[in-house]
Amino acid sequence: MNKYYLGVDLGSTTSKAxxxxxxxxxxxxxxxxxxxxxxxxxxIAREEAVYNARFSILKKKLxxxxxxxxxxxxxIDDLESVFQYEQFKVRLDKLGEELLKTCRTFFKDQGTQxxxxxxxxxxxxxxxxxxxxxxxxxxxGAKNQFFRDIVSExxxxxxxxxxxxxxxxxxxxxxxxxxxxENQLFTFDFxxxxxxxxxxxxxxxxxxxxxxxxxxxxxxxxxxxxLKGNFDHVxxxxxxxxxxxxxxxxxxxxxxxTGYGRALLPFPQDCIRSEILCHAFGAHAVFxxxxxxxxxxxxxTKAIQVDKYGLVTSFQMNDRCAAGCGRYLGYIADEMSISxxxxxxxxxxxxxxxxxCSTCTVxxxxxLRELTNLGEKREDILGxxxxxIIMRAMSLLARSGGVFNEFTFTGGVARNPAVIKYLSQLVxxxxxxTIKINIHVDSIFxxxxxxxxxxRRNLNMDLPSGKKEELVLN
Amino acid sequence: xxxxxxxxxxxxxxxxxxxxxxxxxxxxxxxxxxxxxVVYTFVPGNLIELILSFDMLxxxxxxxxxxxxxxxxxxxxxxxxxxxxxxxxxxxxxxxxIGMMLNGNIGPTGEKLPPPDLLLLSYTGCFTFMKWFExxxxxxxxxxxxxxxxxxxxxxxxxxxxxxxMVKQLKDDVIPKMEKVSGKKFDQERLSRMMVNSAKxxxxxxxxxxxxxxxxxxxxAYFAGVYYIGxxxxxxxxxxxxxxxxxxxxxxxxxRVRLGLGPVTPExxxxxxxxxxxxxGPPNWTNFREFWKIFYDAGAVIVxxxxxxVGGVYDLGFRHDSGEPLESLAKYCMGCYTNMxxxxxxxxxxxxxxxxxxDGFLINSIKSCNSFSAGQLMIMxxxxxxxxxxxxxIESDLVDPRYFSYANIKNRLESYFxxxxxxxxxxxxxxxxxxx
Numbered sequence: 001m002n003k004y005y006l007g008v009d010l011g012s013t014t015s016k017a018x019x020x021x022x023x024x025x026x027x028x029x030x031x032x033x034x035x036x037x038x039x040x041x042x043x044i045a046r047e048e049a050v051y052n053a054r055f056s057i058l059k060k061k062l063x064x065x066x067x068x069x070x071x072x073x074x075x076i077d078d079l080e081s082v083f084q085y086e087q088f089k090v091r092l093d094k095l096g097e098e099l100l101k102t103c104r105t106f107f108k109d110q111g112t113q114x115x116x117x118x119x120x121x122x123x124x125x126x127x128x129x130x131x132x133x134x135x136x137x138x139x140x141g142a143k144n145q146f147f148r149d150i151v152s153e154x155x156x157x158x159x160x161x162x163x164x165x166x167x168x169x170x171x172x173x174x175x176x177x178x179x180x181x182e183n184q185l186f187t188f189d190f191x192x193x194x195x196x197x198x199x200x201x202x203x204x205x206x207x208x209x210x211x212x213x214x215x216x217x218x219x220x221x222x223x224x225x226x227l228k229g230n231f232d233h234v235x236x237x238x239x240x241x242x243x244x245x246x247x248x249x250x251x252x253x254x255x256x257x258t259g260y261g262r263a264l265l266p267f268p269q270d271c272i273r274s275e276i277l278c279h280a281f282g283a284h285a286v287f288x289x290x291x292x293x294x295x296x297x298x299x300x301t302k303a304i305q306v307d308k309y310g311l312v313t314s315f316q317m318n319d320r321c322a323a324g325c326g327r328y329l330g331y332i333a334d335e336m337s338i339s340x341x342x343x344x345x346x347x348x349x350x351x352x353x354x355x356x357c358s359t360c361t362v363x364x365x366x367x368l369r370e371l372t373n374l375g376e377k378r379e380d381i382l383g384x385x386x387x388x389i390i391m392r393a394m395s396l397l398a399r400s401g402g403v404f405n406e407f408t409f410t411g412g413v414a415r416n417p418a419v420i421k422y423l424s425q426l427v428x429x430x431x432x433x434t435i436k437i438n439i440h441v442d443s444i445f446x447x448x449x450x451x452x453x454x455x456r457r458n459l460n461m462d463l464p465s466g467k468k469e470e471l472v473l474n
Numbered sequence: 475x476x477x478x479x480x481x482x483x484x485x486x487x488x489x490x491x492x493x494x495x496x497x498x499x500x501x502x503x504x505x506x507x508x509x510x511x512v513v514y515t516f517v518p519g520n521l522i523e524l525i526l527s528f529d530m531l532x533x534x535x536x537x538x539x540x541x542x543x544x545x546x547x548x549x550x551x552x553x554x555x556x557x558x559x560x561x562x563x564x565x566x567x568x569x570x571x572i573g574m575m576l577n578g579n580i581g582p583t584g585e586k587l588p589p590p591d592l593l594l595l596s597y598t599g600c601f602t603f604m605k606w607f608e609x610x611x612x613x614x615x616x617x618x619x620x621x622x623x624x625x626x627x628x629x630x631x632x633x634x635x636x637x638x639x640m641v642k643q644l645k646d647d648v649i650p651k652m653e654k655v656s657g658k659k660f661d662q663e664r665l666s667r668m669m670v671n672s673a674k675x676x677x678x679x680x681x682x683x684x685x686x687x688x689x690x691x692x693x694x695a696y697f698a699g700v701y702y703i704g705x706x707x708x709x710x711x712x713x714x715x716x717x718x719x720x721x722x723x724x725x726x727x728x729x730r731v732r733l734g735l736g737p738v739t740p741e742x743x744x745x746x747x748x749x750x751x752x753x754x755g756p757p758n759w760t761n762f763r764e765f766w767k768i769f770y771d772a773g774a775v776i777v778x779x780x781x782x783x784v785g786g787v788y789d790l791g792f793r794h795d796s797g798e799p800l801e802s803l804a805k806y807c808m809g810c811y812t813n814m815x816x817x818x819x820x821x822x823x824x825x826x827x828x829x830x831x832x833d834g835f836l837i838n839s840i841k842s843c844n845s846f847s848a849g850q851l852m853i854m855x856x857x858x859x860x861x862x863x864x865x866x867x868i869e870s871d872l873v874d875p876r877y878f879s880y881a882n883i884k885n886r887l888e889s890y891f892x893x894x895x896x897x898x899x900x901x902x903x904x905x906x907x908x909x910x
Contacts, residue, residue: 210826274888277893277896311900312889312893312896314864316867401855411815454487
């Protein structure tokens with residue numbers, strides 16, 4: 001039987017789960033926004049990782065065939081996306097219920113209540129198909145894919161179309177409804193959900209014209225193959241394999257919990273490990289020559305020195321101030337009314353970096369407005385802000401002993417292209433051109449990966465017997 | 475039976491110490507009636523034998539501040555000082571002390587402390603001390619000030635010229651002022667006699683602290699160490715009482731060594747010594763118990779610390795010498811830990827790591843304290859490179875509770891202990907690989 005290991009990183013902003021196999025290969029990833037209910041966040045991330053693992057196993061099984069038939073991969077990717085939508089839909093329905101429920105308790109007056117119920121129903125009707133379309137046609141792109149972010153964006157769009165007077169009450173109803181919807185745990189039946197997804201996919205391809213538009217897509221050929229009457233054939237030839245992964249008994253042999261919320265995870269004490277060690281271990285596993293790790297997460301920045309084994313020899317963290325962390329960027333994005341993912345690309349367009357003196361997150365907001373008033377361009381201000389973050393990180397790195405070759409950058413902020421630009425620039429300026437800088441596409445998962453890897457090693461090293469119950473996942 | 479008598483013995487040194495301190499504070503509270511003169515002075519490089527030889531009593535403002543911290547009174551004292559205009563960045567010992575004075579100068583035992591008859595600034599290695607005394611001078615106008623300038627060990631050693639320079643200050647300024655305040659003639663004989671006692675207590679203290687070289691260590695040389703250094707670093711060096719106390723304590727510690735026992739914590743004896751650490755920097759006082767608990771819960775024992783050397787690095791060999799009392803006062807002042815240059819500190823700490831067989835080196839960086847904090851990152855890096863052990867860095871403050879973040883400190887220490895644990899596993903594996 002295959003053995004799998006789970007790492008859960010309950011961060012301050014996002015909760016991540018990674019599943020690895022006996023060869024330390026990532027086979028499942030799950031991520032969600034951390035919320036007041038930590039257990040729910042961890043569970044959602046874990047479930048997502050397990051589902052994702054099943055799809056990875058499917059792809060791995062079909063490795064040879066996928067190479068020969070790219071449309072197989074297209075099919076599986078589509079299927080996973082629709083599968084995600086099926087889960088999303090359940091939560092969306094829950095949110096719908098909550099919105100109506102809140103509305104009924106919020107407005108005592110019958111007439112007003114009816115009017116708002118009507119608006120809420122219309123809003124739901126308007127955004128539901130849009131979200132479905134986004135999932136089915138992979139339109140979510142680089143946008144944040146967390147439930148809260150997706151629905152709140154759509155809800156806002158719809159509310160903004162209505163009269164201004166309705167804004168306040170509708171937003172209040174939203175605020176009261178989103179948390180219960182988000183904190184509800186659902187038990188999904190993988191088999192049932194995948195069947196639904198396959199049906200949904202069939203409808204999609206049936207309704208697609210048998211020609212393609214002129215939009216270029218990397219999946220163009222694959223899609224074309226699926227379109228040309230091939231769909232049923234592909235679907236049928238994959239069904240047996242899909243049926244197989246439905247039946248896999250997915251045993252997690254051991255697990256490790258890490259991150260700020262680690263103490264709150266329902267894990268045995270010896271399965272809890274500091275995120276500093278996990279991030280370093282994960283980063284070192286992916287880039288084995290790593291000696292210095294910089295991790296910029298939601299609410300902290302860590303500079304970590306590791307040895308040849310990936311074990312931490314020293315670390316420095318910020319703890320007096322949040323400036324320079326992911327949340328700082330989130331705050332700035334809010335101040336500028338743009339999405340977090342747009343910040344980096346916009347900052348890349350800077351022609352100069354406006355000097356941002358403030359080292360405080362909250363005051364940076366005021367500074368930003370002041371600079372805008374002075375006529376500075378948004379891009380240039382953003383360039384300055386990103387540079388300021390990296391300056392802080394550089395000082396932390398210096399405190400931790402400097403940057404040694406190789407240097408690996410991890411954490412959610414490593415996804416931001418402007419951060420990468422300034423970091424690379426400043427690391428090279430300060431520590432020379434010979435420093436190799438590593439950034440992995442899965443940088444945000446490094447802590448969870450490190451955790452999963454510790455979970456695997458724990459068994460060989462110091463596993464206290466009889467404490468862990470085997471976790472059988474659905 | 476053994477256990478019972480042991481518990482009784484353990485109580486004995488603690489009872490002695492408690493009585494000693496209570497006695498001192500009582501004497502201070504009645505100083506005006508008894509006509510005893512009071513000298514305000516600092517712990518590092520203190521001239522306690524000299525003060526006692528004039529039958530005067532010492533008040534240590536930084537001891538009062540740390541006591542206020544432990545008794546949860548420092549926050550309001552600091553607020554009081556900040557209201558007066560002291561900035562957020564000023565040393566919190568200073569602010570706590572000033573706040574206490576403004577609040578009626580009630581000492582740790584609840585008894586009022588007398589105002590000073592002499593302000594004796596015997597150690598100038600901490601620049602803040604000078605500023606502190608400038609403030610005290612204003613708070614107590616007209617009180618004479620004696621300042622003993624202590625040359626820093628810039629070149630890593632004490633020269634004969636430096637000793638002579640300090641002896642001259644003692645003779646020309648400090649002693650005359652003390653004679654004037656106390657109304658007594660300087661009695662060098664008496665001073666010498668006290669120094670015999672000083673050296674005896676110093677010998678014992680060194681043995682007690684060095685008992686931590688045993689595995690398991692019978693003491694925690696930081697959290698319990700701060701209690702052990704109490705009498706000798708403050709009012710009792712040179713007295714019979716101090717010799718008695720240290721004799722008692724030494725016997726207790728030796729009993730623990732014989733029985734192979736670990737250190738005593740507030741929650742009883744530490745059962746398993748998992749990590750041995752060398753710690754640099756003062757402890758936090760406002761959350762002292764909580765802070766200690768993080769360590770003993772993880773089985774971490776501090777086997778050596780620099781903080782227990784602020785009032786003298788006796789393990790390097792210095793003893794008060796009855797043969798040259800004034801010279802040895804000078805050497806004592808210049809020899810205290812914060813008067814050593816950074817390379818000296820590094821090599822002292824590196825030796826501790828080696829001699830005490832430590833698994834790790836940890837710095838508690840104190841926001842308030844420049845004397846300690848300057849150079850700490852360099853020290854840490856040097857120790858990391860030279861000794862190849864995991865190093866840790868946490869930040870807190872002496873007596874300002876606003877700067878003790880329990881969650882952050884715990885998170886860091888947990889990470890650090892896990893680092894140490896991993897290191898042990900790896901070392902074991904490497905050793906096995908070599909052996910097989």
